[in-house]
Amino acid sequence: MNGVTFQRAKAISDPTPDRVSLRSSRLENLKGKAKFHGHPGISALERAGLVSPRKSQNVSTVGDFSTQYALQCEWDGEEISGPMGRSDISCGGLFVPEQQVGLANKTYWHGNNVTVGILGLAYPSITSAYYGQVGEEEPWLTISYTPFLTRAISQGTIDPVFSVAIMRNSSSGILTWGGLPPMLWNPESKAVTDLIIANLIDQEETAWEYSFYTIIPDGLVWGLTRDTTQYPYIVDTGTTMMHLPPPLAEAIARAFKPRATYIYQWGAYFVPCDAIAPRFAVIISGVEFWINRADLIYQDLIDPLTGLCACGISTGGPGPYILGDVFLQNVLAVFDIGAAEMRFYSRD
Template sequence: MQSSLTNASFAYEHTDDLLSEEYIAEIEWDGVPVQVIIDSGSSDTWLVQAGFTCVDADGNEQAEEDCSFGPVFNGTFDEGSIADENFNIEYGDGEFLTGVLGYENVTVAGITVQNQEVALVNYSYWFGDDVTSGLMGLAYPLLTSAYEGTNTSADSEDTLAEYNPIITTMINDGLIDPVFSLALERNSDSGYLALGGLPPVNTTGPYASTPILKIEIYDEPEMAVQYSFYTIIADGYVYEGSENQTADTTQFPIIVDSGTTLVYLPTDIYTDIIALYDPKPIYILEEGASFVLCTATAPSVGVNINGTVFDISAADLIYQDYSITLLGKDYCLVGIQDGTTGPYILGDTFLNNVVAVFDIGASEMRFAANNY
C-alpha cells in the first residue's frame, strides 16, 4: 500500500526526451529556471558554475565547450555555503565532477524546498548535451557525494558527509507524500515527473508491485542495511524470435535508473536476446556498445515483474536516432547491452514503456504499461 502524509502536496513537471538519450526537466534554483537531467540512479542535485574547468578522462584541461554544458550558473549559494566540505562524484559511465556545497531554495513543479543542500561544480569531465546545466538526483541519502574537508584527493568512505537529497527533504518537510512517479515518453516533451502521486497519463492493465531492496550492489556493506538505489528483482525476462520463445527466470538485483539510457543485463541473457535480431548486431569497440543495421527486425522482449510482463517497444530496442555509418550502411544503437558482471540496470529502454512509481514510504516499486 502507498504511504501518505497529511497536508502534503501533489504536483508534476513535464519531462523532455532529449536526443533520445536522457530525460530533462526545468527546475528553479533560487528563482532562476534551469534545465537538469532527471536521474533516479543518483542522489545529488548540482549545477555547473561559471568559470569551471573542463578536463578529459585523464584530467587534462580542455576548453569549456568540450564538456558541452548548457548555460552555466553565474552565482554562488544564496542561502549560504558549507565550509570544510567538498562535492566529489563519479558516474557509472566514467564522468566525474568535483565542486563545493551549500544551501539553496530549489523549486520543482511549483514545490519549493527551502535551504536544500546542493552542489556547484567547478571541475568536470562530462559528456554534455549543450542544453542541461546540471542534474537532479532522486535516490536515497546513502548515495550522496559530500565529503569532509576540501582536498578531493583525500576523499574516502571514511570522510563521507551523508545528507538528505531533495526528494528526502520534500518528504521529511511534508511537502509531498512519500512517493514520486515517472511517465517517460520517447521522442517527446510530454512525459511527467510526478511528485507525491501518479502522473496524469493513461495506463493499460493493473499495477505490478515489487519490493525495493537493501542490497550490496557495490562492495559497500552499508547498502545491505540502508536503502541506496531503487533496486528490485524481476521474476524473469521474456524474449522471442520468429521460431522460439524463452522465459529466463534467472533472478538478480537490477537498478531502476532514469539517468541511464539503455538496459544492461547479464551476459547470458544479453547474448540470447541479441541473437534474435535479424540480422544480428555487431559490437563496435570505439563506441563500447552493440549496434545493428537500422533496418533490422528486433525480437519481442519483456520484463516479468510480479507475474506481469511489460513489453519493450521495438523503437526502444533499436535506437533510430543514435546511428553511425559503417561501409556505407547505417547502424543503430541496440537498446539492450551486455552488463557483464553488473551492476545491472533497467534504464530508459525499459522506462519508456511503463509508468514507474517509486513508493519510498512503502519501500516498493509499482509499474503499469504506459499507454501513449
C-alpha cells in the same frame, strides 16, 4: 539467488493510493544529438552572459570551508562536479528551503543547450559530498547529507512517493511528486513488487541500508524464449540502455534480424539501422511489460566506422544490472518509498 544476498526493505507506511498529483515537473533528456563523441556542457553559473541578473542563484556557503566540499557524480558515461552550498530549491511545485546542494560547475555529456545539472533522488546512504578539492575524492573524505527528496518527505510536504514517465520519440518525460502524472496509463496492466536492500556496488552500508531502487523481476521474454532466472535490477532513469546479465544480453542480441554485433570500443551491441528487433518483455510479479521494438534500436546512436545503430540492450558484466530508459519509456514507474515497493503500469 545468483550469489547475491538481499533483504526486503521495511515499509514505514501503508502504500500511498495511486492518484493524480498536480506537482509535476517536465524532465529533459541530458543528451543532445550524439555520435559517441562527448563534448562538455557547462553550467549556467559559468555562462554569466547568458543568464539574467534577476535569475541568479541564491546559494549560500555550507560552512567555513564551503568551497572545499565537492560534489562528484558519474553515471552512464556522464559526469558532474563542483562545490557544495545551500539553496532554496523548487521543482515541479515542490519547495525545500536551505537544501544542501552541489553546484554543477563542470558537467560532461552530449549537451542539449538546456540542461545545466541533475537532481538526484537516491537514498541518503549513497548520497554524500567530499571534503577536499574537486578531483580529489576519496572514500574516507565523504560527508553524508540529507538529499532533496528525503527532506521534502520528512517535512511533510508530500506523500512518500514519486512517479516517472519517460516519453517515447521525445527528449522529455514527467516527474511527479506525491502521486501519478495526469496522463494515460493502463490500470489493468499493473505490477507491484518489493524494493530490496542488496550490496551491488561493494559499498558496505548498502548491504543493510536503503540505497538503489532495486527490484527482482520474475524474468525476461524474447521471441519464443522465456528465462525465469532471477537477478536484482536497479530501476534508473539516469541509464539509457538496459544492462543485462551477459548470457541474456548475448541471447537477445542474437535474436535481432540480422543478429547484433558487439563492438568492444563502445561496450555495446550494434545492428543495421533497419534491423528487426525481437519481441521483448520484462516480467514483474507475473505481468509482462512489453518493450516497443522501436525502443530497442537507437537511430541516433551510430557507430561512425560501421554505420550501425546501437541496440537498447547491453551486457551488464558482473553487475549491477539496470532497467534503464529503454524499459521506462514503456511503463509508468511509481516509487513508493514509504511502503518500500514499486508499482508499474503499462502505457501501451
